[in-house]
Amino acid sequence: MVPDAQLALVAERIRDAEHPMKVLAAEDNPVFRSMLVSMLTKWGYEPVIASDGNKAWLALQSPDSPRLAILDWMMPGLNGVDICRAVRSSCREPYVYILLLTARNDAGDLVEGMESGADDYLTKPFLAHELRVRLRAGRRILELQEQLLAAREALREQATHDCLTGLLNRGAILETLDKELSRASREGRPLSLLMLDLDRFKQINDAHGHAAGDAVLREAAQRMKAAVRGYDSVGRCGGEEFLIVLPGCDGAGAIAQAERIREIIAAPPVADGSRSIPMTCSIGAASRSLPAVEDADGLLREADLALYRAKDGGRNRVAGAPLPALV
Numbered sequence: 529m530v531p532d533a534q535l536a537l538v539a540e541r542i543r544d545a546e547h548p549m550k551v552l553a554a555e556d557n558p559v560f561r562s563m564l565v566s567m568l569t570k571w572g573y574e575p576v577i578a579s580d581g582n583k584a585w586l587a588l589q590s591p592d593s594p595r596l597a598i599l600d601w602m603m604p605g606l607n608g609v610d611i612c613r614a615v616r617s618s619c620r621e622p623y624v625y626i627l628l629l630t631a632r633n634d635a636g637d638l639v640e641g642m643e644s645g646a647d648d649y650l651t652k653p654f655l656a657h658e659l660r661v662r663l664r665a666g667r668r669i670l671e672l673q674e675q676l677l678a679a680r681e682a683l684r685e686q687a688t689h690d691c692l693t694g695l696l697n698r699g700a701i702l703e704t705l706d707k708e709l710s711r712a713s714r715e716g717r718p719l720s721l722l723m724l725d726l727d728r729f730k731q732i733n734d735a736h737g738h739a740a741g742d743a744v745l746r747e748a749a750q751r752m753k754a755a756v757r758g759y760d761s762v763g764r765c766g767g768e769e770f771l772i773v774l775p776g777c778d779g780a781g782a783i784a785q786a787e788r789i790r791e792i793i794a795a796p797p798v799a800d801g802s803r804s805i806p807m808t809c810s811i812g813a814a815s816r817s818l819p820a821v822e823d824a825d826g827l828l829r830e831a832d833l834a835l836y837r838a839k840d841g842g843r844n845r846v847a848g849a850p851l852p853a854l855v
């Protein structure tokens with residue numbers, strides 16, 4: 529049986545051959561430079577060459593720039609240590625792993641090199657296999673960092689999104705409402721809020737089962753997302769209740785938008801396997817221009833009252849918070 533470590537190594541080699549990793553080789557000495565290039569190519573990397581410090585810095589600024597860099601310390605233009613400092617002060621993500629090449633052997637110099645932000649160093653002249661293992665170590669660090677970034681992204685997604693529908697969750701949509709409301713009041717622009725509730729959702733669950741209920745919620749979420757503009761936000765508040773934040777939209781605009789969403793939710797019925805499940809919704813609309821609205825709570829209260837009126841009026845309809853003149 530082949531040990532796991534060996535299998536992992538084979539997998540790594542196959543991946544390297546298919547997607548060679550870019551490595552910046554910044555070296556002003558043409559002999560060293562061509563040695564670096566031939567070694568990197570032989571080991572399955574894709575060398576990106578720079579013959580001085582300024583070119584190296586430019587290569588690190590380019591889109592899709594190398595994330596692994598071999599920098600000679602002494603170069604015309606920016607030297608290796610200058611580049612390390614510049615890379616670190618830009619705090620960019622993803623991380624650039626820097627291996628500094630130095631002819632210097634003085635301990636004080638090496639400390640300066642590492643303190644400038646280099647991750648590792650090699651003293652010239654060095655053996656090929658030394659460089660190879662150092663690069664391998666750098667690459668592992670980068671891979672670990674990638675996994676950490678992906679895990680952080682997944683956690684952020686989990687913390688802010690509803691796992692059934694993929695919409696913002698209650699906390700995140702309320703936070704969005706707060707943020708958009710303060711922006712609207714700062715800029716003196718309108719903002720409206722829709723509170724949407726799927727009609728008789730309990731009956732759908734009772735008649736068709738919870739899996740069908742989930743399919744209806746997911747479909748409703750997709751239709752809402754498709755119906756709104758790119759800068760609107762849709763969130764699931766819990767159960768079958770949703771909030772839609774409409775920045776820049778006044779009361780009349782909100783009613784029109786709500787009416788559109790109501791129609792899109794209602795037709796066609798949700799197809800769940802061979803079944804066709806009718807779905808409608810009621811929507812309450814409120815706008816920040818209403819006198820009773822001072823903050824997010826006021827807006828939520830008004831939208832909730834309007835939703836109640838829509839339900840009371842027979843469902844599958846839109847109701848707006850009444851303006852004082854109409855009350």
Ligand SMILES: [Mg+2]
Pocket residue numbers: 555556557600601602603
């Ligand atoms: Mg040099």
